[in-house]
Amino acid sequence: MTENLLLTAADIFATLVFATTGALVASRKEMDLFGFMWLAAATGVGGGTLRDLLLGVPVFWVVDPWPLAICLGVAVLLHFTASRVQSRMHLILWMDAFGLAFAATAGTVKALEFGAGGLVAVVMGVFSGSLGGILRDLLGQEPSIILRREVYMTAAALGASTVVLTRLAGAQDWLAALLGFVLALALRSAAIRWSLALPVFRPRAGRDYS
Template structure:
């Protein structure tokens, strides 16, 4: 069975990347080492925690504390080395791109393993991919990526949807996950490089009724 190793790898990679972005935000705020740990942990496991609570399954980092230990270890290392990174905001954005892909696919696969409907699996993928970054930006008083006209949630939804459809077509979970991740990364990466956005709502005068 490849399902469990694949899910564990996707969760671990998502945790690793998101925890790094959280610690880098802590460095921008010049926090102490415990502040680094808090940001790394809340970013690294935030999305997966919400996913598991909604799916009513054991929270992944409580069942196996390795992801939490990974967050704390990254936080300590970056507390002493983050100053070596010249453009931390650019690095955060690109690492977040990777984390979004890994977490969205992990959330989708775990939901599928629970036998939920495809639409629910997509939503779980979106939650897994975006919640950690939202918490990081909100707590770090950074402009939340969810409130900017950037292609972010859309990328997670596209990758999660592709994963569900390919798995439903009878292809292997590995093929579904790889395709889903590639779509998330490609769309989000293109948005970063080309400043792509979706059309936003424009306020206009409402209709006058007699």
């Protein structure tokens, strides 16, 4: 029961935060109310939908429509209030960090609960944490967040790996999820604050055959 409550709470928080970022992008693009709803819903439930489809389990918002209702409610609210937010891009980045941490943790925990191995669970966590932001940027015609140099998917992988490793070490589920969330959020927050980035590929000059 505790595990189910933990997973449900993480899913709801991730949905709420990602839906908010989707609606804020819609406000930047000056969309109508249905545009707000579309972006909020796609961002809010996108990652969890892919996770459940890959795991072969019922999609969470089809079984219980509350997450979808939350997305639509957030969209309607922000359609009338988003203009009061002075720095929407700054807010989007920080809320996205929370959504990433929540979703990566929830995705990993759910994969483990349904019998996935450690590596598969980590990949599910990364998918869950990153897909919502990818869909938001794609649909909102924003530069994709995964193409920016700051650490992003690495933070999701860190959180997911922490959940798996701490559970293998015998930690209780709630503690593993909490540690995963904290570390993912800390790394992503540090990346935003100090523009942290991993080394990137540098192509070498081709050979001169002349």
